[in-house]
Amino acid sequence: MKKVLAIVLATLILVSAFAIGTSADTVKKLTREEWDTLYNSLKDDNTLPMLCVGADQTQLGLVWHAPKDSAKAEVRLAKSESMADYVTFTGVIDPADNDTQVVCRVDITGIEENTTYFYQWYTGTEWSGTYEYKSKSFDSYKMMVIGDIQIGGQTESAEKQSEDGYTWNSVLTEAMSKNPDISFLLSPGDNTSTGKGDNEWQTLLMPPLVRNLPMALAIGNHDKKGMKYDYFTHMPNEFYGEYFTGLDRDFYFRYGDTLYLVFDATSASAADHMAMAKQAVSEHKDAKWRIAVMHQALFGPGYGNIDPETGILLNAVFTPIFDSYDVDLVLTGHSHLQGRSHFMYESSVVGKAESGVAYANPKGTIYLNSNAVCDHESFTLPLPHVAYEFAENDVTTYTTIEFYGDTMKIKTFRGDNSELLDEISILKNDDEKKEDSFLNRLHRFFYKFVELCGRIYQEIDKIVVANRGGHF
Numbered sequence: 325m326k327k328v329l330a331i332v333l334a335t336l337i338l339v340s341a342f343a344i345g346t347s348a349d350t351v352k353k354l355t356r357e358e359w360d361t362l363y364n365s366l367k368d369d370n371t372l373p374m375l376c377v378g379a380d381q382t383q384l385g386l387v388w389h390a391p392k393d394s395a396k397a398e399v400r401l402a403k404s405e406s407m408a409d410y411v412t413f414t415g416v417i418d419p420a421d422n423d424t425q426v427v428c429r430v431d432i433t434g435i436e437e438n439t440t441y442f443y444q445w446y447t448g449t450e451w452s453g454t455y456e457y458k459s460k461s462f463d464s465y466k467m468m469v470i471g472d473i474q475i476g477g478q479t480e481s482a483e484k485q486s487e488d489g490y491t492w493n494s495v496l497t498e499a500m501s502k503n504p505d506i507s508f509l510l511s512p513g514d515n516t517s518t519g520k521g522d523n524e525w526q527t528l529l530m531p532p533l534v535r536n537l538p539m540a541l542a543i544g545n546h547d548k549k550g551m552k553y554d555y556f557t558h559m560p561n562e563f564y565g566e567y568f569t570g571l572d573r574d575f576y577f578r579y580g581d582t583l584y585l586v587f588d589a590t591s592a593s594a595a596d597h598m599a600m601a602k603q604a605v606s607e608h609k610d611a612k613w614r615i616a617v618m619h620q621a622l623f624g625p626g627y628g629n630i631d632p633e634t635g636i637l638l639n640a641v642f643t644p645i646f647d648s649y650d651v652d653l654v655l656t657g658h659s660h661l662q663g664r665s666h667f668m669y670e671s672s673v674v675g676k677a678e679s680g681v682a683y684a685n686p687k688g689t690i691y692l693n694s695n696a697v698c699d700h701e702s703f704t705l706p707l708p709h710v711a712y713e714f715a716e717n718d719v720t721t722y723t724t725i726e727f728y729g730d731t732m733k734i735k736t737f738r739g740d741n742s743e744l745l746d747e748i749s750i751l752k753n754d755d756e757k758k759e760d761s762f763l764n765r766l767h768r769f770f771y772k773f774v775e776l777c778g779r780i781y782q783e784i785d786k787i788v789v790a791n792r793g794g795h796f
């Protein structure tokens with residue numbers, strides 16, 4: 325009887341969420357009790373899909389698990405809620421890491437701006453319910469960053485995992501209800517805690533809003549403790565490089581006038597990271613803004629670039645890439661501390677970047693570090709490159725990045741009540757950064773030495789990780 329009641333309640337919650345369109349402007353927060361009911365109804369269902377960003381703003385991806393014998397990688401997309409005018413997109417079926425399922429991956433193309441779509445996917449037994457996706461403006465747009473979602477799982481109790489899911493759902497709902505114009509969510513990694521449990525990904529995909537919000541998820545060291553990321557994601561332009569192994573991969577995508585370079589910073593394969601940046605930039609030379617994403621903090625609060633375990637190495641590997649390709653903003657996580665650097669170049673402060681100030685054509689790169697959602701362990705250090713730091717690291721946060729005209733505006737909010745914590749604007753109306761300067765080319769020439777060292781480190785690291793049984 326309890327089970328029947330739970331299913332009825334969960335259905336009611338899902339139906340009520342859908343009845344209001346699960347559109348971000350009307351979505352309501354779930355109480356802990358409502359969330360637990362939803363969690364219990366879905367926790368054993370390893371089929372929830374993830375809506376992913378596409379190679380550009382006119383594309384999307386969808387990835388889900390389906391029964392091996394009856395799966396079809398098909399998605400229907402329509403402009404009417406009745407689905408009468410649907411078109412079908414067909415993708416590929418890849419092996420899952422269990423005996424009974426496969427992974428379906430579909431690319432959806434031809435998305436027009438400011439348009440409401442409805443979609444369904446083939447679950448393996450039937451067409452799913454109908455879900456809404458509202459595209460936003462392509463020229464001026466807003467995206468959101470939430471880092472270290474880090475859903476606990478494999479070794480955690482169901483109760484703890486439901487709590488993590490509740491926290492994740494709460495910050496997502498808070499952010500989307502206050503910012504219904506967000507185009508997509510980007511996370512700088514540690515999406516899961518052990519990287520080994522299907523249940524971690526299922527909890528990550530449970531919030532009803534995830535059906536409406538494309539996501540771009542970088543790989544973090546926790547994700548890399550296992551291989552599950554490989555089976556639950558479908559990122560655009562995945563770049564497997566020459567020396568990457570196992571889960572290693574970078575990816576990139578374009579949205580509006582911004583090129584996003586997403587690095588797997590758990591790999592020290594400098595040659596591959598540089599090759600990805602070169603390829604992405606050469607395909608998108610006209611992109612006004614360049615944003616890089618990597619998991620480990622470099623110039624945020626906390627250890628970052630001076631961390632003897634990985635920071636010194638990562639600084640050597642990544643900073644020259646960001647400097648030589650004139651990256652405007654680097655998004656990181658890992659330290660579980662919300663904060664932001666001044667303008668940085670060659671690992672030094674080259675200009676102040678104070679909260680509340682608008683800067684015109686600044687030299688250097690801002691590094692913004694995200695707080696964590698489910699794990700708040702951290703410690704901080706007084707560091708000269710830190711321009712802003714949020715001291716209450718047990719409070720969730722989210723950051724929005726808005727592009728309009730020649731301006732990029734970065735705002736960070738508390739995740740529980742959307743109080744504005746930090747804001748900075750950059751105006752870029754000169755074309756200087758589009759020119760590939762002699763200095764930039766020189767940077768990349770001397771980087772060949774780093775590439776060689778990275779290759780040697782990679783070989784040693786493989787042996788160390790194999791002996792240790794995984795990454796930190």
Ligand SMILES: [Fe+2]
Binds near residue numbers: 659
């Ligand atoms: Fe991490």
